[in-house]
Amino acid sequence: MDQALAAANTAWILAATGLVALMVPGLALFYGGMVSVRNTLNMMMMTFGAFAVVGVLWVLFGYSTVFGNSLGEAGLLGDPLEYLGLGQLLEAPAEPGLPPALFAAFQMLFAGITVALISGAVADRLKFGAWMVFTAIWLTLVYFPVAHWVFAFDSSDGSVIGGWIANTLGAIDFAGGTAVHINAGIAALALILVLGKRANFINPPRPHSLPLTMLGAGILLFGWLGFNGGSALAANNSASVVVLNTLAAACAGICAWLLVERIRTGHSTTLGAASGLIAALVAITPACGAVSPIGALVIGAAAGAVCCLAISLKFKLGYDDALDVVGIHLVGGVLGTLLIGFLATEAAPNGVAGLFYGGGLGLLGKQTVAVLAVLAYSFIVTWLIAKAMDKVTGLRVHEDVERDGLDVAMHGESAYSVEAPELGGAVVTTDADDVAVAAAAITEKAATEKVT
Known part of the structure; x- marks a missing residue:
């Protein structure tokens, strides 16, 4: 790689890192607008608090656990001591290429967004201190191993062994359908099953500021272009296709959600538009490098429609997913990851064909195994973490705090x-x-x- 190309790639990933960083306040606004006015600051603080914990652990051992050489040939966990403290990333690469420190910063934000997503499911009732402790434990025991499975690739010379999903299995996940959205969604389900329902679960408070939620959704769309496009790790045609597919899916998701909502309730709402946008972005995240723009439209529309129907399951099944993390991120992530097995085309950057493009059932089988593995591991370990914390320190605020609001009780504001x-x-x-x-x-x- 020559110097000019390396500089262009570095500039793009620097920009993409900035875009993904905007997703932190974007998510805080998106979630903050959807809760009652009494819990607005607490909801936002859970996003920023999770991000802060991630940054500390990522520098200490998180990056190394995700991208270090696997401990053994199974590809289950990176060596947490290999890049301890990240001092090894200070030097510029010997050959022109992407600076390792920039890649580490980019991936740090992925971890921060993933754990922050979980917080929406437990709104209005989780102790802030318990949330910060849970974040640290969950990152260490769940996110870091799963991210290693999905994001860590073997080196070209075979000297470094990566994760088993990316290499041994060969499943496709361009930017985090499994490691980010399915992981966060199923973890949210495990946590809320331990935490229990809010006292007002049947008649929850209405969003106190839909304009804030819409603004947050818009910022998330902006940041998602860096989230997906930056995952190409180069300023090239792959990044361009990914950005196009991301935008196409987002538009289809909004339209599909609003259509289903209109048929079911007679209204097309602002909250529905924001939710359809996010559902489509979730679903296209793993598939953005594997499908054509038509495939992106199909995935976005499917996510908008299916997730719109899925969010009502919490009332039928009795789990209190406050801000529909399960209905959007879990369902959307599974849908997008599995649809790769049908809609992937060799003309897209990933270069693999799915069932509808003559590729047979092989890719769908790989995608299914990846989904099931992340679902099982994340749910079981998260449930055990939550159960242990609930026994030792307690997770839930007192009923008086839940009734009167967490902002004043937890933050004095x-x-x-x-x-x-x-x-x-x-x-x-x-x-x-x-x-x-x-x-x-x-x-x-x-x-x-x-x-x-």
Whole structure:
């Protein structure tokens, strides 16, 4: 690789890293707008808190556990001591190429987004301190091993052994359908089964700010172009195809969700548009390098429609997935990963044919094994982590805190305040009803003064 090409690739991955970093506040806004006003800050803090824990562990041993040489030939876990502290990544590569430090930063954000996704399922009832501890344990025991299976490839000279899904099995996951979305989705299910339902599960609070959620969804779309496009690790045609497929799927997902929603309820909602967007982006993440733009439209539309139907399962089956992490990320991730087995085309960057393009059932079988392996491992280990933590420290806030809101109890802050000079200054509020009370008090005082 010559210097000019290496510089172009480095510039693109630097830009992609910045785009993925925007997904952290994007997710915080997306989730924060969907909870009640009393829990807005707590929801956002769970995203930023998870990201902070990831950054520390990633530098210490996480990168090494994911991308270090496998301990044994099975490809189950990277050597956590090989790149301990990442001091080895400070030097520029001997040959022109992508700086290892940049790759480490890019992948750090993948880990941060993955664990933060789980938080939406446990909104309104999980202790913040317990969440931070859970994040550290889950990363170490679940995300790092699974990411090694999926993202760590054997070196060309055979000196480094990567993960078994990427190499021995040969399943396709371009940017994290298994390691990110299925992993987070099934972990969310395990955690909420241990945590239990909210007291108001049957009649949950409405989203307090859909504009925030829509803004967060837009930022996530922007960041997803770096998430998927940057996974090509080069400024080339593969990255271009991936970006095109990502956008195509996103548009189809919005349309499909809104159509299903319209048929079922008679309305096409802003929350539905945001949810359809995210569902499609989840599904296209593993497939963006394997399908044509038509295939991307099919995957996006399928995700929008199926996930729209799947989110209602929580009421039928009785699990409290507060912000539909299971219905969108688990279902969308499984759908997108399996559809590769049908829709993959050799003309796409991955260069493998699925069933509909003459490739037979072989690829579908590989995709299925990868899905089942991640589902089983992540669910079992996450359930054990959650069960142990619940026994030792307790996971759930007190019922009074759950009723009154976590923002003040956990963080000593409120998301909003009403400026009311007539009442002597700012009226701090943790409920939309308080705004109405304050407004009524102002109106009453003004009327009294007028009469007087």
